[in-house]
Amino acid sequence: MSSVREATLDVLRQCGMHRIFANPGSTEVAFLADLPDDLEFVLALHEGSVVGMATGHAIATGRPAFVNLHTTAGLGNAVGALATARVNRAPLVVVVGQQDRRHLALEPFLAGRLDGLAGAYPVWVNQPVLPQDVPAAVRRAWHEAVQHRGPAIVVVPMDDWSALVDPALGLAAPMTVRRAGSAPGPAADELAGLLDDAANPVVVVGAGADDRATWHALVSLVERLGAPVWQEAFGARAGFPQDHPRFAGHLPAGRSRLRSVLTGHDVALVVGTGAFRQYPYEPGPLVPDGLTVAVVSDDPDELHHSRADLAVLADPAALCAAVADRITSRRAAGEVVAAARPEPVDPPAPGEPMRARHVFAALAERLPRDVVLVEETPSTRPELHRLLPAREPRGFVSAAMGGLGFGLPAAAGLRMGDPTRPVVAVLGDGSSLYGIQGLWSAARYGCGALFVVLSNGRYAVMDRLADRAGGKAPWPAFDDVSVHGLAQALGCPARRVSDHADLLAVLDEVVPTLPDRIEPLLLDVPVRIERGFEP
Known part of the structure; x- marks a missing residue:
């Protein structure tokens, strides 16, 4: 087990944010005290200067800069500078302190009414529901700041930093996000390489793949790849022809059974849905060890709440068609039916009720x-x-x-x-x-x-x-x-x-x-x- 603080500092390192621009207050001490030597604290004497320095740093490096602000006063003082950062298209990850979550309902001293305080200037604002969601929220803030070129805000109650997280659970945010745009070549190359290197890949489809062009592209990809195809749990629409020999069925909605289905696979390509929708909650890891997850969707929110190593924002049909053209065919081994077809249903016996x-x-x-x-x-x-x-x-x-x-x-x-x-x-x-x-x-x-x-x-x-x-x-x-x-x-x-x-x-x-x-x-x-x- 590691603390929320330790996991969040790891996210800062992974995202290349090694400087923390701040003017600290009491709600931030638990985060900032005993800062590791590989992270540099940069002090400014007013929050406008904090954000101004971070904005200049982001413009100079082309990467998001990290800002730490002190609850209502700090965020309020910084609003003008945050507006400038937004108009200047400067990506910032802004963590705002909040009073201890255990007595927020009583509105203690320094409790902030932070929702909406910065107006429409942030590109994204979030207060995680649970402490263990903080590291994923910070990583998503990084992706949101990059995509929308502006400040993304995460509000963190001060007691969250000492809470424990299980690293085996992973983060509900992708490690890497690619934006394929109108030319999916580089992203298609990356996905094709991942699939070609896989010993036993699997494909998962969702409602976002429910159109004729995506079905056609997926059928071509799957038949070349020789992989089974699963439909997402609780899918609102079908993402693949369910009478195709490669269709394996619908994913279970519990973690243990999901891990059982995915065990033995080393790469999962998820198309048109997030990774992975579940109900009801079960403890334990979401996916088995050793599984690399790549998600393709044209819905950025779907990507950002996925447990994934790679996420690609793209039109699923265009990207899957491009990947299908690039992967090496594995059909030499012959076609294998992924799942048995349903057994015939006998009619009810005389006097037996219908089912x-x-x-x-x-x-x-x-x-x-x-x-x-x-x-x-x-x-x-x-x-x-x-x-x-x-x-x-x-x-x-x-x-x-x-x-x-x-x-x-x-x-x-x-x-x-x-x-x-x-x-x-x-x-x-x-x-x-x-x-x-x-x-x-x-x-x-x-x-x-x-x-x-x-x-x-x-x-x-x-x-x-x-x-x-x-x-x-x-x-x-x-x-x-x-x-x-x-x-x-x-x-x-x-x-x-x-x-x-x-x-x-x-x-x-x-x-x-x-x-x-x-x-x-x-x-x-x-x-x-x-x-x-x-x-």
Whole structure:
């Protein structure tokens, strides 16, 4: 274990910031006392001079200079100079002291109301939620200052410096950020070299890769590289054709299982998402030892909160195509299927209730390749992924934030926005009730989507989480709510499916009409949900 201070000083060294420009106060003593000999303290007698000197240093070197300011008074005194630094396009990393976090709620003496104090002049401002996030925030401030050519501010409560961090966890910020721009040559060369040198690379894709150009580039890259492809956990859209032989499945959302999947790989190329999205929190390292992670995205925020050695800000399609052209083909070893295809699902026995897998299997046999599948069924999402792979770009859409109520109205909007593609929404009954009024609009404006509602009259995920926590859920079932009745009251045609045979008959009748359908339809399908659940 090392302290937050020691880890932050290491970040300063790694970023080449060996001078600390400051006019110190009491909230900075824990950071500055006993400064190591390889770091130079530069004193100025007023904060305007502190920032002015740092600005000149940054202009002369072309690299960010490091500034340490004293809570409200120090930052307030420096605002004019920070404005000058911003207009002069001088990159600065500014750490501002704050009172002890343990009694900030009481507004002790020298507690600063620092948010917004410098106005719009900083290019980025952050107060880390936890002490162990401080080193990563300082590294991100360095990248933000470089990218936006101005001062980036990190507010650090004084007691954070003595807190401990586990170096095995790594920093939630990339070591190196490249900006490929319109000419991805140098970045593509670097990534191609990294992949060519890898003994066992792996590719991870996310929602930011969900377009035809990126799919085409990734397929070319993966087929030359001979690597398995995993979809990010809780991805809102599919970043790769999920019926491709190299598609391995969806990454697990827990650290231990993620490490298990990635163990044995030495390089992970992550495209169109951060590295790595997780839920719920688990202690321990995020990735196995020895894994080099490179992230490619056109979203700078996605890059900056990644646990990565290399991050490249670029158009994923253009960069992946350039990398594919540069890497050495490994196809001589022959094609290997990365993951077994799903086993056939037997229909329910006579008198046995339907399960979600029976519904998904029936849809899988009937839905056209270009269907847009909208998902909001948290308790059965893993089975849906397994049985209903996305086969075309924009073939899978879900809520990126995880809040309920997105799927039903989004399906109507997707059909309205592109009436050339059939749209099917698969929803839990609990999820559907958050956006049920969207059916009125779907009917009113002729959005011919099919809404398949899996009805079990309860919040199954919440029940399972309560079971796992060993507690009794206080919320009741709502199996007295009629989803198809609500749909009909809102002017949307709806049918209650009685059993598996009825489901197959309805789908055989309705699915062929989806491409040209104007009138929406809701199917209320009773299912029994299994108790086990792994996100």
